[in-house]
Amino acid sequence: MPSDLVWSKLQELRDNALSAIASASDENALTTLQKKYLGKKGEVQAYMQHMKELSAEERPKLGALVNEVRDRIEARFAETEKKLADARLMADLKLRHEDLSLPGRIPNRGAEHPLQETQREIEDIFLSMGFEIARGPQSEWDYFNFEALNFPADHPARDMQDTLMLENGSLLRTHTSPVQVRTMLCYEPPIRIIAPGTVYRRDDDVTHSPVFHQIEGLHIEKGLNLTHLRGILQLFAQSMFGKDTKIRLRPSFFPFTEPSVEVDIACIFCHQKGCRMCKGCGWIEILGAGMVDPNVLREGHIDPEVWSGWAFGVGIERVAMLLHGITDIRLFFESDLRFLSQFRV
């Protein structure tokens, strides 16, 4: 067979094959066509049979032609194969669907106790101001709880804090203030501490619990005055309740501070328009504070003419109740999951 003829037949084979492959409807048809054209006994291979009929110089030419055709067909195969595979993938995609409105698999979530959360937040604010945390025992002695804090014996000031007594003659501390005394007896001034802890009073109703929690603060340096008390407590109030929170100082009485103040914050709920939370007055009482009484400093072996200090005490329950709108203090201690679970975050 003359080479021209071979060449045109090859071209015809090539064109038939390419169009057949391109129009293969699925991968099975493609496999059949692959066998037909490129198999060991396939049509392309069949031309190689003619090789021996050719002259020595024509052989390589035919070989090259056959290879070229084979390459074209193989390329078309690969191309079509990919196209079919992609089409199948796209078809499969339509078959799968998940209802994503079903609940996700959420790992169990627990709740930090709201009192612990509040305590941690208050602590963190003062820690950031360079205060250290100090601790003291819950069973205290009259000296630390009252006497050293300038409570005269048999004075009605003691009635402000109805006391639970223990059998060994000690008492359950009625406030965290004894930690002030303990700290002054241990460390030289300057002193900058906060003291969180459990305290006790003989009291039980919706807003008073026999067991509750306070954070005490004591700051003794040279040159501290009432404006510093205001400055630091304002910073605290702004960190705790929002950066625009205003505070107000009112005169009060605590035996261990002089002058003594109650600190109110501008109502965070109504912005001083008057609401139920602030009883219409626009202010909410938040903590007690004052300049440390000279008698207390002297009890701590600190010269009140050289050093001065201020102190505060804040009720953790009170702050938590305020922040979370909790109306009954007893809920904190009853471990009712209907209550606790509301604080899961």
Add this chain to the structure above:
Amino acid sequence: MLISWKWLQNMVETGGITAAEAAAKITARGLEVEGHEPDPTVIGDIRVAKLIKIAEHPNSDHLHLVDADAGTGELIRVVCGAPGIEEGWVVPFAPIGANLGGGFKIKKSKLRGEESFGMLCSEKELGLGSDNETLMRLDTNAPLGAPLADVMSLGMPETVAPYHTDIFEVGLTPDRGDCLSHFGVARELAAALDSKMKDLACYDLSLIEKEDFVSIESAEDCPRYMGIRISNVKVGKSPAWLRRAVEACGARSINNIVDITNFVCFELGHPMHAFDADKLAAKKIAVRRARAGEKIYAINHETYDLNDTDIVITDGVKPVAVAGVMGGADTEVDENTRNIIFEIATFHPSRVRKTSKRLGLHSESSHRYERFVDACGISRAAARALWLLLQTTDASIEAIDDRYVAKNEPLSLVLRTKRVTDVLGVAFTGAELKRYLEPIGFVSENWDADAIALKVPTWRSDITREIDIIEEVCRGYGFDNFPANLPDVSMKCPHKLHAQNLNPTKYPVSPNLYDRAERNRLHALRSALIGMGLDECMHYTFMDPADPRKCNFSEDSAENHPMRIANPMSVEHSTMRTSLVPSMLEALQKNMSNQQKSCTLFEVGEVFFPSTKENGVTCLDEFQRLCILFWGESGKPWYGLSRKYDVYDLKGCIESAMHALELNVGIDQKASLVPWLHDGIQAAVCVNGNIVGHFGELHPLVVKNYDLTGPVYVAEIDLSSILAAHPDLLRMSPLARFHFSQRDLSITVKSDVSCRDIAEVIEAVRPAYLESWQLFDVYRGKQIREGFQSVSMTFRYRHPDAHDAEKGRPLSDEEVTKAHQTIVDALNARLGSELR
């Protein structure tokens, strides 16, 4: 303390300020107005009317037809049910349209067929007082038709408020005994308003004849006692102004004499007492200590045993009053009394307090004496009382005996202006300081640029030092006017320990700064538990004494010997807890009855154990513990099954929590048993070989004692060593360069062989190529012989130097098989296991 705004207005020039403004001023002075009952009266629309003609109602046996003249030029017909009314009475009249408060408006109405054009009112109906017996009577000279408010003071004594509105509830701090009266509050208000006090009408005491009938045993007990003997008094119902005044202050009206003593107490802060002079055995007054065995039958009809710490008033023979606390019933003034002795005195504050506490008697009188009553104010109180008395009855003031044995002299103090600036951070001039101090009674004796010498008012027992005066400066300047400044301090406070022991007591004081690392570890632990889905709880630190038995704690354990509270509020709260478990179980019980299906809780808190120190002092030591509880089942999710919590949930939770602290805890099931947990399902938790706690299934008896539905899983762990531990820093290992080979193994072994037994065997023969292994299934059941279990494990083998490209290499199949076989052989040989 209840304070009437009308009463205050009677004592101080208040200008045009409203009650609410006054309340704010008083609060700003440190006398906190905690409650303000706005004007409960509804007298705005009420007019004066005279009863002209009264006729029977034809259809009623108690209603009357009244024709009243309200100054309108014609008579108004009103149907009235008040008893005992008479023609000629002048009374309050609410015409049609009048608002009586609470949405009640007077309308034309028909009562049993008779038309009524308004309402004639009682005192109570107008909110003016408690009297509701019949119509309120007004002065007969009151102009008919005039607004009621304009005529209320007609016929009333001068300088006495005829009625009271806007009652303030003032919460006084215990240092301010001087403010326990309208006078005291008025003085602060006057200072706040820069205003003057008004004069009160008083009787002239110098007119009274002096006579000796009072004696005082101890000037310390009783610095001053004034007795005033009065004869021919008429005891009876108090006039309206007096009754309304004492009622406004929360007292009950008794009779004119008793009411006057209360009136003076509320007005001037001086407690008073009135004796029936004819009932005094020796017709005299002797103040002394009670003698052992003496008793008094008090006006509250209780009998009290007295002792020599009590000050008593005697009639020369027996106690007739407990000084400053309560009078005796035998000498009480009653309707037959003709002659009286008024007592106006002061007594030692803390003695009155001790007696009042011991007898459990708290009175208006003891409340004031405990907080200090100024002996200098007695004359004014007496003069006022006598004047008031004569407004209610004819009487002859017979004699006075004023024993003033220990003078209350004003204290002299020096106020340094620089000191004021140092404490307050604001500089004041001497003139400014005087302006704040003089209106509240300070007298400046002399002053220069540096200091002022001051005399403290005698009624201010709370001011004994310079710093106390500085507080008064704050009040004067206004606490809220101080600016906010931040101190200029170093970032870190050194908190250097004192070189010597300064503790003046025999009780331990130790360095008490909280280690930051320990705090961080506690937070990490709590966060881990919360992250595992447990809810944090906090309980009272008390314990019911029945709890140790209910919890099955052994008799001789420390848990069974709690510290008792001497004055508990209830039995349930009468000891300090020795374990976190009881309150946790109670919490579970409550949640079970609230239909909860599961409960996973933890608490970090203190337990308390008494311990006697070397010096013999018994202290209450505190230990921080962690309690974990698992109960119930996880809710059924849509993608799977619900599952009951079991002991492995609890164990895994503990291990995982400790892992968060980078701590490996040991779980020891061979440690000695605790009686509150199930014998077969409990283990000890160990740190560094020491037992720090226990966990397991709650003992079925305890489950029953707390009325629970089991099984319940509980752990209690002491945190001290756990939080104090300083784990090594985590160091990374180089990553492996060669793959591992994995072999699984299933063996059948006797059921009593524990996972720990298997682990011990594997560890004992551990081949060098074994990198790790894990147990992945335990099966007991039908396909396994009775008494046996199937245990499946997976083993991972790798060259020990796999991270090193030079020394390491992949393991050959033979090497892995050989290593694996070592383990199989050891298990078979030592535990009698067989391959499955």
